[in-house]
Amino acid sequence: xxxxxxxxxxxxxxxxxxxxxxxxxxxxxxxxxxxxxxxxxxxxxxxxxxxxxxxxxxxxxxxxxxxxxxxxxxxxxxxxxxxxxxxxxxxxxxxxxxxxxxxxxxxxxxxxxxxxxxxxxxxxxxxxxxxxxxxxxxxxxxxxxxxxxxxxxxxxxxxxxxxxxxxxxxxxxxxxxxxxxxxxxxxxxxxxxxxxxxxxxxxxxxxxxxxxxxxxxxxxxxxxxxxxxxxxxxxxxxxxxxxxx
Amino acid sequence: xxxxxxxxxxxxxxxxxxxxxxxxxxxxxxxxxxxxxxxxxxxxxxxxxxxxxxxxxxxxxxxxxxxxxxxxxxxxxxxxxxxxxxxxxxxxxxxxxxxxxxxxxxxxxxxxxxxxxxxxxxxxxxxxxxxxxxxxxxxxxxxxxxxxxxxxxxxxxxxxxxxxxxxxxxxxxxxxxxxxxxxxxxxxxxxxxxxxxxxxxxxxxxxxxxxxxxxxxxxxxxxxxxxxxxxxxxxxxxxxxxxxxxxx
Numbered sequence: 001x002x003x004x005x006x007x008x009x010x011x012x013x014x015x016x017x018x019x020x021x022x023x024x025x026x027x028x029x030x031x032x033x034x035x036x037x038x039x040x041x042x043x044x045x046x047x048x049x050x051x052x053x054x055x056x057x058x059x060x061x062x063x064x065x066x067x068x069x070x071x072x073x074x075x076x077x078x079x080x081x082x083x084x085x086x087x088x089x090x091x092x093x094x095x096x097x098x099x100x101x102x103x104x105x106x107x108x109x110x111x112x113x114x115x116x117x118x119x120x121x122x123x124x125x126x127x128x129x130x131x132x133x134x135x136x137x138x139x140x141x142x143x144x145x146x147x148x149x150x151x152x153x154x155x156x157x158x159x160x161x162x163x164x165x166x167x168x169x170x171x172x173x174x175x176x177x178x179x180x181x182x183x184x185x186x187x188x189x190x191x192x193x194x195x196x197x198x199x200x201x202x203x204x205x206x207x208x209x210x211x212x213x214x215x216x217x218x219x220x221x222x223x224x225x226x227x228x229x230x231x232x233x234x235x236x237x238x239x240x241x242x243x244x245x
Numbered sequence: 246x247x248x249x250x251x252x253x254x255x256x257x258x259x260x261x262x263x264x265x266x267x268x269x270x271x272x273x274x275x276x277x278x279x280x281x282x283x284x285x286x287x288x289x290x291x292x293x294x295x296x297x298x299x300x301x302x303x304x305x306x307x308x309x310x311x312x313x314x315x316x317x318x319x320x321x322x323x324x325x326x327x328x329x330x331x332x333x334x335x336x337x338x339x340x341x342x343x344x345x346x347x348x349x350x351x352x353x354x355x356x357x358x359x360x361x362x363x364x365x366x367x368x369x370x371x372x373x374x375x376x377x378x379x380x381x382x383x384x385x386x387x388x389x390x391x392x393x394x395x396x397x398x399x400x401x402x403x404x405x406x407x408x409x410x411x412x413x414x415x416x417x418x419x420x421x422x423x424x425x426x427x428x429x430x431x432x433x434x435x436x437x438x439x440x441x442x443x444x445x446x447x448x449x450x451x452x453x454x455x456x457x458x459x460x461x462x463x464x465x466x467x468x469x470x471x472x473x474x475x476x477x478x479x480x481x482x483x484x485x486x487x488x489x490x491x492x493x
Binding site for chain 1: 258259312316319320321322323324325334335336337338339340341343344360361362363
């Protein structure tokens with residue numbers, strides 16, 4: 001299984017050109033930084049240094065959006081391959097998630113660059129950074145299984161997912177900090193699994209960033225149930241996926 | 246000794262009706278319920294077993310049915326009811342060439358397709374020279390598939406599938422394979438594999454392939470298994486079925 005996974009990963013290597021994976025998020029965070037920090041001038045949103053604050057969240061966000069978007073197309077693109085391949089079909093989902101993960105890991109130097117520019121080194125809570133990466137990976141795999149199998153049955157799902165992703169960009173603490181949300185809404189906001197995960201990414205620099213442990217637990221359990229739901233849906237729809245191939 | 250066993254297998258496959266008119270018209274039609282995605286029954290309560298060393302021909306007028314049967318045997322399709330059990334590794338040779346990318350080199354394609362058929366990277370590295378030799382593509386190894394001759398795809402697909410160490414080879418539509426010389430090479434490879442005890446499952450729309458080496462034939466009609474006989478008999482059945490409606 002591991003060998004196969006590696007193989008799949010290898011294939012994606014020559015499917016994608018990684019030249020842009022550094023420049024794209026860098027450009028994005030620069031634009032947002034200019035708009036929200038320089039032009040608007042106020043530091044009301046988020047925490048300082050804002051450039052770093054933004055970068056740390058925008059890279060995982062990028063990873064999330066790309067992976068989920070790609071998930072809607074997995075089985076439409078793998079049609080010919082699924083017909084004869086003896087590999088289990090979840091490999092295709094794993095491949096998509098893995099390739100976006102590699103892309104994310106390769107874009108991490110952008111954060112290093114942001115640290116260098118802002119001279120702000122992370123504290124000891126930085127250990128949660130890899131934990132957040134792992135959790136997000138699980139979340140993405142779960143969502144990938146869910147979305148990819150459902151979009152075989154409902155082709156229109158791809159459009160819906162696009163809108164949901166766009167909405168989640170503003171509903172998640174990327175441009176702003178969780179502390180910008182009124183205290184009473186924290187546990188509602190925490191239903192969004194990204195809230196907890198993004199909090200873990202940022203905790204190294206801003207220990208006050210994730211307000212309550214309860215919110216974190218809610219976020220993570222939502223992520224976990226999405227994961228289980230994904231696996232369940234996928235296995236239910238597996239015959240259908242293979243038929244459409 | 247049976248290695249593949251179909252018991253009461255039923256299967257329906259989705260089929261979209263042919264699109265009529267423009268995209269918008271088509272969508273409107275679908276909305277009004279005039280066209281819909283229908284499930285066509287492909288197999289109904291089909292049961293048979295395939296023994297080790299058999300060469301079985303699937304004789305049937307419907308390509309969808311032939312392909313489905315092969316995919317079921319290989320496990321890349323799950324039946325709606327009934328069960329398919331196979332104890333050995335089955336290589337489905339169906340439209341393998343479709344998975345290749347024209348912007349990859351021949352070498353990359355070999356790894357891609359080989360991996361999809363379940364070979365590991367080390368295994369492939371070991372077998373690559375033999376595969377390329379068989380496909381007669383050594384001049385093109387590191388060139389894009391785009392620049393290789395048109396038959397390169399099929400040749401490569403065949404060579405890789407033949408290189409997989411399996412006990413059952415399920416071949417669909419072997420007619421499409423390249424020029425005469427290569428075809429003969431394929432046949433001799435098939436023959437050596439047969440002598441080594443490999444099992445074959447062949448489907449094609451030409452009678453020649455069946456006659457060539459199959460010792461058993463399954464004749465299917467309307468999704469049901471009509472006869473499990475020898476090849477000449479199955480072909481006679483197929484011919485009468487074709488002529489039947491014309492009042493012959």
